[in-house]
Amino acid sequence: MAKPQKLKARLPRGLADRGPAEIAATREMVEAIRQVYELYGFEPVETPAIEYTDALGKFLPDQDRPNEGVFSFQDDDEQWLSLRYDLTAPLARYVAENFQNLALPYRSYRYGWVFRNEKPGPGRFRQFMQFDADTVGSASPAADAEMCMMAADTMERLGIPRGQYVVKVNNRKLLDGIMESIGIGGEENAGRRLTVLRAIDKLDRLGVVGVCQLLGSGRKDESGDFTEGAELNESQIDTIVRAIINAPTVDAVEGRAVETSDRALRYLRANRHLGPRFNDGLDELEAINDLLVAAGYASDRVRIDAAVVRGLEYYTGPVYEVELLLETKDEKGRPVRFGSVGGGGRYDGLVSRFMGQPVPATGFSIGVSRLQAALTLIGKLGAKKETGPVVVTVFDRERIADYQQMVAKLRAANIRAELYLGNPKNFGNQLKYADRRNAPCVVIQGGDEKEKGEVQIKDLIEGAKAAAAIASNEEWRETRPAQFACKESELVEKVREVLARHGLD
RNA sequence: GCAGCUGUAGCUCAGCUUGGUUAGAGCGCCUGACUGUGGAUCAGGAGGUCGUUGGUUCGAGUCCAACCAGCUGUACCA
Structure with a gap:
């Protein structure tokens, strides 16, 4: 052939x-x-x-x-x-x-x-x-x-x-x-x-x-x-x-x-x-x-x-x-x-x-x-890697409009943000993508959070540091390092706190 | 332009000296373990006209020639 x-x-x-x-x-x-x-x-x-x-x-x-x-x-x-x-x-x-x-x-x-x-x-x-x-x-x-x-x-x-x-x-x-x-x-x-x-x-x-x-x-x-x-x-x-x-x-x-x-x-x-x-x-x-x-x-x-x-x-x-x-x-x-x-x-x-x-x-x-x-x-230029945007993940593909709305809110608050546009089937891939984009954090909202009117914010920078201490995959996944929940209405405020913590505001 | 060196997987390279079944490694990539979470680990997988053409040979990634490309030096550089 x-x-x-x-x-x-x-x-x-x-x-x-x-x-x-x-x-x-x-x-x-x-x-x-x-x-x-x-x-x-x-x-x-x-x-x-x-x-x-x-x-x-x-x-x-x-x-x-x-x-x-x-x-x-x-x-x-x-x-x-x-x-x-x-x-x-x-x-x-x-x-x-x-x-x-x-x-x-x-x-x-x-x-x-x-x-x-x-x-x-x-x-x-x-x-x-x-x-x-x-x-x-x-x-x-x-x-x-x-x-x-x-x-x-x-x-x-x-x-x-x-x-x-x-x-x-x-x-x-x-x-x-x-x-x-x-x-x-x-x-x-x-x-x-x-x-x-x-x-x-x-x-x-x-x-x-x-x-x-x-x-x-x-x-x-x-x-x-x-x-x-x-x-x-x-x-x-x-x-x-x-x-x-x-x-x-x-x-x-x-x-x-x-x-x-x-x-x-x-x-x-x-x-x-x-x-x-x-x-x-x-x-x-x-x-x-x-x-x-x-x-x-x-x-x-x-x-x-x-x-x-x-x-x-x-x-x-x-x-x-x-x-x-x-x-x-x-x-x-x-x-x-x-x-x-x-x-x-x-x-x-x-x-x-x-x-x-x-x-x-x-x-x-x-x-x-x-x-x-x-x-x-000689290190006078280009020493630091550019930080990527906040990535809003797609958990429930029926609700892309909701996620897009979160992105719009972040952008309206002058925070670089994007919706994950790839195939949402495998959630892990979305985090891998965010990691490679050098995103400071991701926003997650599954069915459970939606019911409670909450979102999860995962601090990828902090999480990467925590990762060094974790050896087993179960522990890694269960502890969900550097991740917290907040009211949907607090999204912008909490994301801003994460950015501030890393000097990115 | 001149000279030297180098071309093998996406990347970095081994194999060439001494020709001999199916051409290897590491990294990366994809899939799975893990149907609601990055990293690590493990298992599996895809990926090659061996730069091109010709020659020598029963047989060439390996030897020879020419060509092409790249790198380095040199020349030119408003």
Whole structure:
């Protein structure tokens, strides 16, 4: 007898279903972040998940085909559409389209799903949530400093203690200046500069030696895979290493060695010979740092770090990155480092792509999904299991209307409640169901109770505790642990007492 | 994309080295003991194209090849 071919139920890789606990955790996080952003005077705006591909700037050069990394499709008029891969490019489109109606500088925030068609990995999904804040129309370093402060405040509002995160600040012009000074400026070296930036970005993972290999002839990893290097000569590598990679950042503060912006800046100042572009970047960094210090944000929250790269393509000046410093173990006992959970920077070119005038902008983005994974793992989120509704059981199937009425009474009193909708034949199954729903209690009314105008209320939470002491099934059933009778008219009141006893009111 | 590892019940896995009747375990699920009560216990039951295709062989879950999928690392990452 051949079985009919069943369709295999399967989730596409890199995508995730989310249950009640995760949804609740996300809601909690989003609300916390929103409060901070509102406090800073930002207002919400939402754009759709789909944009014209050219608005996202993701056509491959010299081809009329979008980048493979974005999910794209053609409209019936042949125009390419794409799912957004971040929230910044759509905002730039929105601002350009509504430029006349916005009060500039325009501060806005929004959160939503973004999509990337890339190989997924641990903690990396093809659909994930970001929460962005942007200030459009201000070139002031105060706008940048504010982003950094807001990032720090947000981390603390989410329950991450000071010292377990850090907001790192850098300026792209520093790196550009250094690269110019070693002779790889100009259009013809654009590709090479990318390789250099990528190499520096890997400092935390590969260390100084690995980065130097990538700056030079290339690097072969443990699996035998070879990565081509930037082919710089020794003196070029030496300049980068001395200016950025080996830059001292540790200072003695009150007898302890700590990383400080002061130390980083002092060292950068000694490198002013690297050229005007480098010096521009340094001046901007100094300006931001002065504002941070004046506002009381010291190096334990926001810190200058010349090795931060981020967003190779569109950042033009200051860049920021939020890093979680805490370490923990995963289910299998392996150490987990969370690393970057957010970042941003100044993107002065992004809005002006649509406009005839320059429009400075700076923004910051939190990776909600990744941060949620981190917070869950360290137990800051989703620790408690959601309590289910009160379940009204069906004893006498002729009287479903009576039971439904009890449910309605509980609901009218703002108590989560539901009628058992399954097959009422086996009463035990109804309790099993209530147990699996994590119901705090069930309401029972059989013929005996009905005659006396009573109902039975069974406290499942208390009952589960009592169960541990009972070994035999007879005893279990006869004692009816944590169960009591009350007048039908007292139903709401008594249920409320049970909920209060467990802190659920 | 490149490399390594892994595909056996709903889940976690054993069996593969050394090919040999009916492919196992734990957990979960269903039924009953228990026609008015969750848990525990006991008894029973359902559930498998051994990732796919081809090859070697009298005989393949086991050996070989290709492919597919997953995981891990690496590359890319706006």
